[in-house]
Amino acid sequence: SALAMRALGVGRAGVQESVAESLLAVVECNNCFTDGVQVATGCTLGNNSLVYLDLGKTALSLVRRSTWEGVRICVDDEELQGESFPPEASELFDKVVRRRCGTPEDAARLEELWQEAGLRVLALPDSFFDVRPIRVEPIEQAPIFSSKRCAACRELAMETRVASCADGKAYCLRCAGEPFHALIGRGIVQWQKHPQSKE
Numbered sequence: 001s002a003l004a005m006r007a008l009g010v011g012r013a014g015v016q017e018s019v020a021e022s023l024l025a026v027v028e029c030n031n032c033f034t035d036g037v038q039v040a041t042g043c044t045l046g047n048n049s050l051v052y053l054d055l056g057k058t059a060l061s062l063v064r065r066s067t068w069e070g071v072r073i074c075v076d077d078e079e080l081q082g083e084s085f086p087p088e089a090s091e092l093f094d095k096v097v098r099r100r101c102g103t104p105e106d107a108a109r110l111e112e113l114w115q116e117a118g119l120r121v122l123a124l125p126d127s128f129f130d131v132r133p134i135r136v137e138p139i140e141q142a143p144i145f146s147s148k149r150c151a152a153c154r155e156l157a158m159e160t161r162v163a164s165c166a167d168g169k170a171y172c173l174r175c176a177g178e179p180f181h182a183l184i185g186r187g188i189v190q191w192q193k194h195p196q197s198k199e
Contacts, residue, residue, distance in 0.1 A: 001025075001040035003126055004062040007071045013042030013049060021141050024070075026051045026061040030183060033058050033075075048142035054187045063136055074130045083128070084120040089113035150175050 005011065013023045025043035027034045030052060037060055043049035058077055063070030081090060092110040096102030102110070147156040151169035163176035173180045182191040 001037050001060060001062075002122075003129055003131065004060055004071050004073050005041065006126075007073075007131055008062050008064065010062075010064070012040065013047075018042065018044075018047040018049060020065075021047070021049050022065050024049055024051065024063045024065055024139065026053060026063065026136070028053045028055040028057040028059040030054070030185075030187065031058075033060075051139060052183070056187065061134055061136065063134070065139075065141075068138055069133070069135050072132050072134045076130070079128075080121065083124065084117045086113065086117075089117060 010023055017023050023041065023043055025037050025041050027037055027050065034050075034052070038044045038050060041049075041062065043062075045052070058075040059072060061070055061072040085093075089110065092102065092106055092113065096107050096110050145158045145160055148159050148162045148170045149156055150162070150172040151167075152171055152175035155172060157172040161173055161180070162170045163173060163178050165171055165176060179190050179192050181188055
């Protein structure tokens with residue numbers, strides 16, 4: 001993120017940039033990389049300056065909305081791991097994160113190693129990363145929708161997420177039994193049931 005901001009000649013998005021959505025970050029993965037992008041750039045899901053593409057790539061495009069020009073940075077995770085992560089960190093990652101069978105001590109040690117690796121990543125030369133100028137197709141600014149009250153649960157839902165049923169009343173997608181989408185660990189999936197059981 002810092003490299004992308006330097007290449008684009010911008011700072012972290014503040015209130016004015018957030019309201020105007022003048023700086024746009026496009027990420028291609030839903031892991032901790034995206035958390036870093038949000039913290040560093042100020043472009044977040046909440047201020048509609050972060051766009052998520054479900055491609056499974058460790059990549060960031062940072063774009064000025066005024067010109068639709070920016071930079072795309074792709075990270076080669078294998079090269080990065082070889083450059084910054086000691087074998088012990090890789091082994092602990094497999095044990096603690098991938099297989100979820102590590103001890104609290106393993107997790108604590110992995111956290112130490114990750115912090116050290118993070119500092120090494122910050123010291124990598126810009127040439128380590130694949131940085132390319134890009135131009136993107138315009139992306140609409142976030143429209144502001146009204147809310148409608150569900151006839152069943154009585155909760156408010158965005159009008160674009162409400163179903164009209166045969167009885168002429170409006171229902172949220174959950175109460176209408178309509179499928180909706182959820183972003184979970186493996187990406188965006190169609191979801192039929194709400195993960196929270198109804199009382």
